[in-house]
Amino acid sequence: MLDAVARSAPKFLKSQWHHRSSYAPDTATDGDRKEHDNAKHQTERALHDRRRDEHCDSSDHAGQRSINCPQQHFLNWRTGGQQVILEIVALCGSCVVRFLVITGAGVSAESGIPTFRGKDGYWRNIDPAKLATPEAFARDPRLVWEWYRERRLQIRNAQPNGAHRAIAKLAQQSRDLLLITQNVDDLHARAGAPAEKMVQIHGDIFVTRCSRCEFGWRDYAQGQEQENRDAQLPRCAECGALMRPGVVWFGEQLPWNELQQVESYLQQGPCDYVVVAGTTATFGYVIDWALRASRSSGELIEVNPEETPLSQFATRLLRERAAVALPRLVKQLIDQ
Ligand code: OAD
Numbered sequence: 620m621l622d623a624v625a626r627s628a629p630k631f632l633k634s635q636w637h638h639r640s641s642y643a644p645d646t647a648t649d650g651d652r653k654e655h656d657n658a659k660h661q662t663e664r665a666l667h668d669r670r671r672d673e674h675c676d677s678s679d680h681a682g683q684r685s686i687n688c689p690q691q692h693f694l695n696w697r698t699g700g701q702q703v704i705l706e707i708v709a710l711c712g713s714c715v716v717r718f719l720v721i722t723g724a725g726v727s728a729e730s731g732i733p734t735f736r737g738k739d740g741y742w743r744n745i746d747p748a749k750l751a752t753p754e755a756f757a758r759d760p761r762l763v764w765e766w767y768r769e770r771r772l773q774i775r776n777a778q779p780n781g782a783h784r785a786i787a788k789l790a791q792q793s794r795d796l797l798l799i800t801q802n803v804d805d806l807h808a809r810a811g812a813p814a815e816k817m818v819q820i821h822g823d824i825f826v827t828r829c830s831r832c833e834f835g836w837r838d839y840a841q842g843q844e845q846e847n848r849d850a851q852l853p854r855c856a857e858c859g860a861l862m863r864p865g866v867v868w869f870g871e872q873l874p875w876n877e878l879q880q881v882e883s884y885l886q887q888g889p890c891d892y893v894v895v896a897g898t899t900a901t902f903g904y905v906i907d908w909a910l911r912a913s914r915s916s917g918e919l920i921e922v923n924p925e926e927t928p929l930s931q932f933a934t935r936l937l938r939e940r941a942a943v944a945l946p947r948l949v950k951q952l953i954d955q
Contacts, residue, residue: 725897
């Protein structure tokens with residue numbers, strides 16, 4: 620079992636409201652400033668009055684649909700020949716829709732990447748203790764590297780499917796969303812999921828890192844050619860120890876920074892929608908995150924053709940393949 624890390628992340632400070640105004644102080648006259656202050660005051664009051672009354676809906680900002688409530692207000696006007704641009708961005712924390720999306724191997728299954736526990740899953744034919752533990756690597760690093768190089772190649776040749784694209788769309792259009800993926804492939808990223816909204820909690824297969832020190836790199840671009848050249852066991856340029864794939868193995872702790880990102884997001888408040896797709900939810904922390912995020916009447920939606928330990932807690936079960944169910948679900952979430 621992977622260890623869930625017990626250390627708690629530092630408290631995250633969240634301000635419910637952020638107001639930012641941009642104004643040209645070096646060219647503005649006193650009259651401009653006064654007018655600016657008055658207008659700003661009136662606009663802020665109007666926003667304040669409206670903010671709790673308005674429903675979160677799909678609105679169009681700068682040509683991009685957004686599923687946040689109306690929270691961006693731009694006022695432009697001219698004063699005395701000078702253009703004074705007042706930009707007030709009012710962020711209404713109380714009506715932003717919050718999402719947590721958790722994905723597993725099932726989401727990449729339709730891109731041709733095998734799952735772990737399904738009928739053709741890796742762990743059906745391979746003993747994880749022989750390939751995915753620090754002990755296995757110490758015993759036979761060449762065998763472990765061979766397996767990871769094969770998987771890298773397979774992933775490079777795969778394409779994102781409808782599930783990845785739907786999640787990427789939701790992530791792009793939501794202001795408050797975190798995608799936690801257990802997948803070490805890069806298909807969410809290639810489908811367009813923004814990096815700052817995504818946590819690869821089990822690592823990244825394209826990272827090569829030192830088994831002893833902090834040295835490492837991400838070598839997706841090097842491609843198969845480099846993989847072949849590296850067929851010799853790669854060694855650390857800093858300390859000479861063996862390099863290893865940058866994934867989490869059984870018996871290892873989850874990566875600290877990624878874990879902190881998850882904790883910070885959960886501490887900011889409950890989510891309105893928690894979508895868990897394509898995972899057996901084998902690990903306690905996956906269930907824990909899903910339940911914590913949906914704790915105050917949030918919807919917990921499971922997308923999986925099969926039952927999992929999380930199914931009993933779900934408020935909506937979509938017993939379908941992720942590439943079929945997710946595009947429809949995301950459309951509903953965006954359109955509502
Ligand atoms: P699993 O292989 O355990 O589970 C895959 C899940 O996806 C199963 O519940 C399937 O029913 C479901 N599934 C299969 N095809 C699907 C499809 N087309 N659409 C939707 N769901 C589908 O994979 P994970 O739960 O991701 O860890 O496994 C978790 C971790 O265990 C992995 O990250 C890996 C493994 O050991 C590491 O390598 C560190």
